[in-house]
Amino acid sequence: xxxxxxxxxxxxxxxxxxxxxxxxxxxxxxxxxxxxxxxxxxxxxxxxxxxxxxxxxxxxxxxxxxxxxxxxxxxxxxxxxxxxxxxxxxxxxxxxxxxxxxxxxxxxxxxxxxxxxxxxxxxxxxxxxxxxxxxxxxxxxxxxxxxxxxxxxxxxxxxxxxxxxxxxxxxxxxxxxxxxxxxxxxxxxxxxxxxxxxxxxxxxxxxxxxxxxxxxxxxxxxxxxxxxxxxxxxxxxxxxxxxxxxxxxxxxxxxxxxxxxxxxxxxxxxxxxxxxxxxxxxxxxxx
Amino acid sequence: xxxxxxxxxxxxxxxxxxxxxxxxxxxxxxxxxxxxxxxxxxxxxxxxxxxxxxxxxxxxxxxxxxxxxxxxxxxxxxxxxxxxxxxxxxxxxxxxxxxxxxxxxxxxxxxxxxxxxxxxxxxxxxxxxxxxxxxxxxxxxxxxxxxxxxxxxxxxxxxxxxxxxxxxxxxxxxxxxxxxxxxxxxxxxxxxxxxxxxxxxxxxxxxxxxxxxxxxxxxxxxxxxxxxxxxxxxxxxxxxxxxxxxxxxxxxxxxxxxxxxxxxxxxxxxxxxxxxxxxxxxxxxxxxxxxxxxxxxxxxxxxxxxxxxxxxxxx
Numbered sequence: 277x278x279x280x281x282x283x284x285x286x287x288x289x290x291x292x293x294x295x296x297x298x299x300x301x302x303x304x305x306x307x308x309x310x311x312x313x314x315x316x317x318x319x320x321x322x323x324x325x326x327x328x329x330x331x332x333x334x335x336x337x338x339x340x341x342x343x344x345x346x347x348x349x350x351x352x353x354x355x356x357x358x359x360x361x362x363x364x365x366x367x368x369x370x371x372x373x374x375x376x377x378x379x380x381x382x383x384x385x386x387x388x389x390x391x392x393x394x395x396x397x398x399x400x401x402x403x404x405x406x407x408x409x410x411x412x413x414x415x416x417x418x419x420x421x422x423x424x425x426x427x428x429x430x431x432x433x434x435x436x437x438x439x440x441x442x443x444x445x446x447x448x449x450x451x452x453x454x455x456x457x458x459x460x461x462x463x464x465x466x467x468x469x470x471x472x473x474x475x476x477x478x479x480x481x482x483x484x485x486x487x488x489x490x491x492x493x494x495x496x497x498x499x500x501x502x503x504x505x506x507x508x509x510x511x512x513x514x515x516x517x518x519x520x521x522x523x524x525x526x527x528x529x530x531x532x533x534x535x536x537x538x539x540x541x542x543x544x545x546x547x548x549x550x551x552x553x554x555x556x557x558x559x560x561x562x563x
Numbered sequence: 564x565x566x567x568x569x570x571x572x573x574x575x576x577x578x579x580x581x582x583x584x585x586x587x588x589x590x591x592x593x594x595x596x597x598x599x600x601x602x603x604x605x606x607x608x609x610x611x612x613x614x615x616x617x618x619x620x621x622x623x624x625x626x627x628x629x630x631x632x633x634x635x636x637x638x639x640x641x642x643x644x645x646x647x648x649x650x651x652x653x654x655x656x657x658x659x660x661x662x663x664x665x666x667x668x669x670x671x672x673x674x675x676x677x678x679x680x681x682x683x684x685x686x687x688x689x690x691x692x693x694x695x696x697x698x699x700x701x702x703x704x705x706x707x708x709x710x711x712x713x714x715x716x717x718x719x720x721x722x723x724x725x726x727x728x729x730x731x732x733x734x735x736x737x738x739x740x741x742x743x744x745x746x747x748x749x750x751x752x753x754x755x756x757x758x759x760x761x762x763x764x765x766x767x768x769x770x771x772x773x774x775x776x777x778x779x780x781x782x783x784x785x786x787x788x789x790x791x792x793x794x795x796x797x798x799x800x801x802x803x804x805x806x807x808x809x810x811x812x813x814x815x816x817x818x819x820x821x822x823x824x825x826x827x828x829x830x831x832x833x834x835x836x837x838x839x840x841x842x843x844x845x846x847x848x849x850x851x852x853x854x855x856x857x858x859x860x861x862x863x864x865x866x867x868x869x870x871x872x873x874x875x876x877x878x
Contacts, residue, residue: 295681302676302683306690309749312705313694315716328714331723380596383589390585395593402604404862407810408831409855412838412848413611414603419621436603441596466588495698497813498831502839513698517817520704527708534701545696549689 313538320344320532327527343532352522353507355536358515363540365430365511366493372431373489374482377440382470384441385448386456396445399438411499418503429503430511434493440485447481448474487551494541512537615848633849644837648850650825651833652857658743658815658829659808665748666804667797670755677756678763688760692753699750703817706746707733710818717742736826739819743827747814751807755800762796763789802865809858830854 319327320343322336348355383389384396414433423429451474459469475482497513504510507518516537523530615633617626636644673691677684694702709716710732718729732738766789774784811829815821821828834854838847 298676299681299683302681302687305673305676306687309690309694311716312709312749315709316705332716332719376596376599379592383592387586387589389589392589395597399600402600404859404866405604405608406855406858406862408834408851408858409611410604410607410851411834412844412851413607413614415838416614416619416844417603417607417610432599433603436596436599438600491696497699498835502835513700516698516704517700520700520707520817527714530704530708534704538697538701541696541698542693545693 316531316538317535319527320535322528324526324528327531343528344536347519347529347532347536350519353510353515353519355512355515355519355533357508358510358512359536359540361427361509361515362494362512365427366490368427369431369434369493370486370489373435373437373440374486376435377444377485378470378475378478378482380441381444381448382466382474385445386451386474387466400442402438403442415502423503425504425506425509427509430493430496430500433499434496440489443485444478444481447478451477483551487548512540611848611851615845615852617845619844619848621842621844629845633846634853636846637849637853644846644850647825647828647833648830648853651821651828651830652854654815654826654828655809655811655830658740658811658827659805661740662744662747662808663801663804665744666752666755667800669748669752670800671759671793671797673752673756674759674763678760688757691756694750695753697750699813700817702746702750703814706742706749706814707818709746710742733819734823736823739823739827742818743814746818747808750814751804755804758796758800759793762793766792798869802869805865806858806862809861 318334318336321339321341322333323338323340323342326333326336326338384392418424418429418433421428423432455473455477456469459473464472494511495513496511500511500514501517504514507515510518516533519533520530523533616628616630618629619626633644636642637648639645677687677691681687697705710718712718712729712731712733715729715732717732721727722729730738732742770788771784774788779787810831812831812835815827815829816832819827821832825833830850831854834847834850837843837850
């Protein structure tokens, strides 16, 4: 499959015909992958009659924006409001999570004190505990705190996660000591070292962690589904589900709603594509 | 912090803090996260055990101690808890056994197609990766509708291409897994593909050159160079994908709602039904522990496998 092209000349001559089947195969696969998304967007512009007509209409014959208008003004839920809720929760979570992880990873990587390794391994071992174990008790805690239907339930419990601490600690360990020592000679205290030296040097890993924290919170489904039942407090993934239960036979509207729900993620992906894939391919596989 | 202290520090090689009384500073840094960690990770484990050993009724302030009753229920055939818990656990296991190999082979196949330069490579990578950024609800609504009995695209395509009658995918036991598995592969294969592409990029070209000098066929290079070098990433992908598949929840909830007759209900969906819909918190907490323990054993076994493999790879 790979390699085995003896000379440059032959490689060049052979490349086009040999690559053609591969290219055609990729095109077919890409079409299959894109079809559902194209179908969703296309249907969102169709009238209800056209959406269910056979044979299927690949291109809407009578394109309309009615579905979007109705979905955006529906009394059953407010997509823009859900998007705002998701944005607020995900941003708050990301800022707090990255901050907490950095504060925790810093002494674990760069200071010496009794119990350092014990604490590191203690919190790291929690990665082994499946989330299902704490689902019910944490829910009861939310009831006791009166946090059901509040953003607190969506933000605070997740902040106890430790993967980010691990990720940042590994990165902080690799920063040369000399930089820190020079700053100490200049009279910097540890907070200044963290803020002026460690963090600026760690922007790539902080950004990776931020992208994953944001995506994790944005796409969270199970927990918000049960802790937030008030329509005005719902996040986008949960809100859009309530839509699908009401509009189960109105495909044009349903697809307009899912298209709107997909747009923020698609835009974010186009902007952060490189970060995302680079982060994914290094995180977890790095030695 | 005085200068003499600081310079003394530089002279003691590798010991950033001089030996003195226990410093307070590191603990202050650890404190905020530690508080949250105890409150939302350590405490709920104990609290969950407590809940599972008592009869938890929100309306009744007295939570009677019942010992292992809710655990025994799970192992007493005939109780609805036992029947549905093991049935849905089997459903989840079945889903894992079907989806993991598909997600491994499809990801490897896509990565092999894309790893050598080709026109439009960045575009193709983006197309295969893109579904993964959609939330599970968009993905679920989309695939429920793709396989809709009346107007789904899949049945419409069968009609047009084969002249075949529509198949009631969502309401036929067994067949209801098809949209869930296909939807999941479509949704997540791009992540695994990216991991494989990164691994393929790290295979030294010189190995292939040497092999081709020795007269190796492309298949032989693949079999004896590429595949062995991909073993660590394959194990990693296998472990992460299997763990994710055992967490099945949103796909089956949204595509089939666990039906028909619970044949696609996942164990997590059943636990949430028992807890949140039936308000049987103690029973659900007990199930959480039993499923959690099964997962823990599974995870530990896989980590053991990974550790052994990494060691074997080095030796």
